[in-house]
Amino acid sequence: xxxxxxxxxxxxxxxxxxxxxxxxxxxxxxxxxxxxxxxxxxxxxxxxxxxxxxxxxxxxxxxxxxxxxxxxxxxxxxxxxxxxxxxxxxxxxxxxxxxxxxxxxxxxxxxxxxxxxxxxxxxxxxxxxxxxxxxxxxxxxxxxxxxxxxxxxxxxxxxxxxxxxxxxxxxxxxxxxxxxxxxxxxxxxxxxxxxxxxxxxxxxxxxxxxxxxxxxxxxxxxxxxxxxxxxxxxxxxxxxxxxxxxxxxxxxxxxxxxxxxxxxxxxxxxxxxxxxxxxxxxxxxxxxxxxxxxxxxxxxxxxxxxxxxxxxxxxxxxxxxxxxxxxxxxxxxxxxxxxxxxxxxxxxxxxxxxxxxxxxxxxxxxxxxxxxxxxxxxxxxxxxxxxxxxxxxxxxxxxxxxxxxxxxxxxxxxxxxxxxxxxxxxxxxxxxxxxxxxxxxxxxxxxxxxxx
Amino acid sequence: xxxxxxxxxxxxxxxxxxxxxxxxxxxxxxxxxxxxxxxxxxxxxxxxxxxxxxxxxxxxxxxxxxxxxxxxxxxxxxxxxxxxxxxxxxxxxxxxxxxxxxxxxxxxxxxxxxxxxxxxxxxxxxxxxxxxxxxxxxxxxxxxxxxxxxxxxxxxxxxxxxxxxxxxxxxxxxxxxxxxxxxxxxxxxxxxxxxxxxxxxxxxxxxxxxxxxxxxxxxxxxxxxxxxxxxxxxxxxxxxxxxxxxxxxxxxxxxxxxxxxxxxxxxxxxxxxxxxxxxxxxxxxxxxxxxxxxxxxxxxxxxxx
Numbered sequence: 041x042x043x044x045x046x047x048x049x050x051x052x053x054x055x056x057x058x059x060x061x062x063x064x065x066x067x068x069x070x071x072x073x074x075x076x077x078x079x080x081x082x083x084x085x086x087x088x089x090x091x092x093x094x095x096x097x098x099x100x101x102x103x104x105x106x107x108x109x110x111x112x113x114x115x116x117x118x119x120x121x122x123x124x125x126x127x128x129x130x131x132x133x134x135x136x137x138x139x140x141x142x143x144x145x146x147x148x149x150x151x152x153x154x155x156x157x158x159x160x161x162x163x164x165x166x167x168x169x170x171x172x173x174x175x176x177x178x179x180x181x182x183x184x185x186x187x188x189x190x191x192x193x194x195x196x197x198x199x200x201x202x203x204x205x206x207x208x209x210x211x212x213x214x215x216x217x218x219x220x221x222x223x224x225x226x227x228x229x230x231x232x233x234x235x236x237x238x239x240x241x242x243x244x245x246x247x248x249x250x251x252x253x254x255x256x257x258x259x260x261x262x263x264x265x266x267x268x269x270x271x272x273x274x275x276x277x278x279x280x281x282x283x284x285x286x287x288x289x290x291x292x293x294x295x296x297x298x299x300x301x302x303x304x305x306x307x308x309x310x311x312x313x314x315x316x317x318x319x320x321x322x323x324x325x326x327x328x329x330x331x332x333x334x335x336x337x338x339x340x341x342x343x344x345x346x347x348x349x350x351x352x353x354x355x356x357x358x359x360x361x362x363x364x365x366x367x368x369x370x371x372x373x374x375x376x377x378x379x380x381x382x383x384x385x386x387x388x389x390x391x392x393x394x395x396x397x398x399x400x401x402x403x404x405x406x407x408x409x410x411x412x413x414x415x416x417x418x419x420x421x422x423x424x425x426x427x428x429x430x431x432x433x434x435x436x437x438x439x440x441x442x443x444x445x446x447x448x449x450x451x452x453x454x455x456x457x458x459x460x461x462x463x464x465x466x467x468x469x470x471x472x473x474x475x476x477x478x479x480x481x482x483x484x485x486x487x488x489x490x491x492x
Numbered sequence: 493x494x495x496x497x498x499x500x501x502x503x504x505x506x507x508x509x510x511x512x513x514x515x516x517x518x519x520x521x522x523x524x525x526x527x528x529x530x531x532x533x534x535x536x537x538x539x540x541x542x543x544x545x546x547x548x549x550x551x552x553x554x555x556x557x558x559x560x561x562x563x564x565x566x567x568x569x570x571x572x573x574x575x576x577x578x579x580x581x582x583x584x585x586x587x588x589x590x591x592x593x594x595x596x597x598x599x600x601x602x603x604x605x606x607x608x609x610x611x612x613x614x615x616x617x618x619x620x621x622x623x624x625x626x627x628x629x630x631x632x633x634x635x636x637x638x639x640x641x642x643x644x645x646x647x648x649x650x651x652x653x654x655x656x657x658x659x660x661x662x663x664x665x666x667x668x669x670x671x672x673x674x675x676x677x678x679x680x681x682x683x684x685x686x687x688x689x690x691x692x693x694x695x696x697x698x699x700x701x702x703x704x705x706x707x708x709x710x711x712x713x714x715x716x717x718x719x720x721x722x723x724x725x726x727x728x729x730x731x732x733x734x735x736x737x738x739x740x741x742x743x744x745x746x747x748x749x750x751x752x753x754x755x756x757x758x759x760x761x762x763x764x765x766x767x768x769x770x771x772x773x774x775x776x777x778x779x780x781x782x783x784x785x786x787x788x789x790x791x792x793x794x795x796x797x
């Protein structure tokens with residue numbers, strides 16, 4: 041914390057911080073409209089595709105009786121993976137008293153909320169009978185990993201929303217009291233309601249701090265569970281390629297890689313679009329880069345375990361699966377994901393230059409795309425090679441290729457996730473104002489004093 | 493078990509008509525040629541082999557039909573005191589595929605949907621290839637029922653693994669879990685959906701099939717309730733299938749109708765179960781394909797006898 045400033049200095053600084061951090065809320069130009077238009081059009085096209093799928097059946101996808109899970113499930117795993125970053129940055133790093141990550145917490149929670157909400161929607165698009173969704177609650181059997189997944193995903197979403205909302209309350213009150221007139225009136229009305237009559241008493245701050253601490257601790261087992269349980273959807277089966285004991289940690293490690301990449305991209309976009317150079321500093325990208333290398337190394341370790349050990353033994357069914365990945369049909373995709381998703385970020389980002397905002401963002405884009413394809417080759421190749429031969433079925437039962445409907449619905453999911461992030465950024469500050477102001481030595485009395 | 497008197501045949505007919513409605517498809521009829529040529533007041537019915545037939549109305553009795561919920565309740569419980577078991581003699585299979593045909597007609601399946609699938613197998617590079625009919629293995633430790641999130645697939649007391657397609661949400665976790673690829677999904681509207689419209693769901697035949705739900709071999713549980721052998725077993729012309737009750741230690745051959753001791757049959761012939769190392773404990777036993785009655789021929793299509 042910087043040294044205490046005079047009230048006058050403090051007020052001026054707070055005004056500047058508030059001005060900078062509400063730029064995302066105020067700013068509305070042609071690009072904003074175009075961006076909304078783009079997101080909504082693509083999202084609608086995806087919903088239209090979903091309509092066709094509901095009318096005609098899941099047969100409009102490339103899935104059939106052997107490859108019965110396809111791009112939807114791969115995409116689901118991807119979104120669950122990305123959402124895990126919320127728990128890493130805004131909880132784990134906080135509890136370890138790491139300071140630099142504070143500024144990034146809200147971005148991480150935005151990404152987490154968008155990703156986990158979409159994961160929930162995607163899984164419904166994969167259902168043969170989405171109209172019977174309530175059966176999951178009416179007839180749920182706790183022996184099924186799907187029920188575990190539903191439980192932890194909804195819990196995680198709830199805790200993530202609270203972790204996003206609680207530190208937002210003082211900000212909402214601040215904007216209610218000090219918000220400039222260029223913030224649209226309807227947004228200020230929403231702030232007034234959501235601020236829940238926050239007054240900034242010491243007792244109130246204490247309650248928030250207390251609640252946050254409980255949530256941060258609670259989200260650790262829940263966060264680990266969501267991706268571990270998601271991995272068990274595969275590991276609980278007997279199939280080669282899925283039947284492995286390290287799937288839980290392997291998925292969690294991979295999730296951090298995807299999530300760090302996603303957060304870096306969003307940070308960079310906010311920094312350039314909303315002029316937040318002084319907030320998301322080079323320093324933060326540098327630190328994120330170091331974290332990135334760390335999680336990539338952990339993931340590399342699990343990859344070596346996952347592929348080297350069965351590759352050494354080459355049991356019958358495993359060897360079919362592995363040669364398919366190493367040298368067969370999926371070899372290009374497999375080696376590309378290993379290269380762009382792991383080796384490239386590790387080798388480049390140990391170098392300081394590549395941890396600067398622009399290079400690290402470009403690397404993150406590659407890593408994020410590679411992470412998506414990595415899930416694709418976790419899900420599909422295994423199903424293409426069951427234990428017994430695939431016979432007496434049409435050609436398209438033997439191989440999987442996504443159809444345009446599947447691609448439409450998958451694009452919808454990306455657009456809907458971006459839409460959630462955009463709406464959150466346009467509605468609420470992307471950095472916690474009061475926490476940031478406190479870091480800069482502004483006292484709580486000044487933060488919560490009403491506008492003159 | 494097989495030689496049906498005319499009276500019991502008519503009784504079965506009555507049940508099926510009630511189930512199917514006047515023009516709907518029925519699933520229980522077989523050997524319908526016996527009555528196909530009666531006169532005057534006739535009614536058209538669909539047989540289990542997918543053919544239309546005319547039946548004299550006077551032969552029909554009002555059916556004593558359970559309601560849907562009752563049907564599902566008794567379907568979930570199973571037949572008390574039974575433990576069904578199947579033995580497949582691989583030395584007899586010549587890929588006639590009558591089992592597949594009968595099964596698809598009984599269970600309203602499209603040509604690419606197999607409750608039972610005759611596979612061409614070769615265990616190692618230099619070993620002799622053979623044909624292997626593969627129904628659901630009705631495991632005693634079924635990986636599929638474990639993973640079902642809504643209890644739509646379950647193990648009955650009589651050993652049969654069944655599906656309730658009124659409950660199924662179509663998540664296909666059971667397909668992923670089954671190492672035998674025994675399960676199929678209704679990716680589109682099922683075959684002849686219009687014909688089966690309005691027919692009360694029979695959980696023991698999984699008919700009518702429904703779009704977006706799972707199906708699989710049920711050992712023809714509806715026929716077992718009527719004291720008949722499963723469709724595939726009855727349809728086989730080559731004596732491949734033995735079916736019966738482990739509690740009685742008796743299995744009957746679907747072709748020869750010979751009944752023998754189950755334990756002796758599997759002991760004398762060194763029976764095995766598929767992928768026993770997975771711990772699924774199948775209720776389907778295989779007799780090894782030694783001294784095969786028919787040579788294996790590479791082209792399957794020439795073998796529709």
